[in-house]
Amino acid sequence: MNRLPLLVFALCMLMLSSIAHAEKADQDKPIILEAEKVSVNDVQQIYDLKGQVLLIKGTIVVTGEDGHIQVDPEGYELVDVKGSSDTTASFRQRREGPADEFMQGxxxxxxxxxxxxxxxxxxxxxxxxxxxxxxxxxxxxxKIEYDDIKERYRVTPPVNAKPEDLPLARAILSPRRKATLEK
Structure with missing residues (x-):
């Protein structure tokens, strides 16, 4: 009977720790690539995409106009997608956890x-x-950098930014405790 509170605490901690990270199942999913032109170098594991790029890997969806993907020897992808003068590049990924939590940019x-x-x-x-x-x-x-493992955001201005251009970065952040408890 005295183990029950310890078990409940351990389960809550396990649930809270899994909430904060990207969907782990994405790592084992195949890559689906769509574009007007696709160039594949299977030996070097390099993929170049031109025109209306759509990349899907599990819950990750990346769009843009020009894309480059390189797979390292361990099987991890480095994805680089650019927009055009008319469109932006975009990223969306479901985060691990019981609720529908997404990062999109x-x-x-x-x-x-x-x-x-x-x-x-x-x-x-x-x-x-x-x-x-x-x-x-x-x-x-x-420029926005998001480290999913460390759960850190960093927003930086352009190199040629002037003080009169401020503010160059803006963030609206919800309290973590409240956001976690409302799930």
């Missing part, structure tokens, strides 16, 4: 390193974290 360029689980969005970048269609976090800036 847009910018001139989207880079995702599946090995390090770091997402970088540049050029009028925006990134949102939502839970059950409710926005929790929202970031805007020239």
């Amino acid at each position: 847009r910018g001139s360029q989207v880079t995702y390193n599946a090995k390090t689980e770091v997402l970088t969005i540049t050029g009028d970048a925006s990134l949102k974290r939502s839970l059950n269609m409710q926005m929790l976090d929202q970031l805007q800036g020239w």
Whole structure:
């Protein structure tokens, strides 16, 4: 009987720790590529895509106009997709956990390193974290980096930014405790 509170605590901690990370099942899913032109180098594991790029891997969806994917010897992808003058590049991924939590972003360029689980969005970048269609976090800036393992955001201005251009970065962040408890 005295083990029950310990078991409940352990289960709650397990649930909370899995909520915070990207969908782990994505690692084992095949890559689906669509574009107007696709060039495949199977020996070097390099894929180049031109025109209306759509990449799907599990819950990850990346779109843009020009894409480059390289797979390392361990099987991890480095995805680099650029938008055009008319469209932006975009990224969306479901996060691990019991509820519908998503990270989604847009910018001139989207880079995702599946090995390090770091997402970088540049050029009028925006990134949102939502839970059950409710926005929790929202970031805007020239460059946004999101480290999913460490759960860290970084918004940086362009190199040639001037003080009169401020604010160059903006973040709206929900309290973690409240967001976690409302699930």
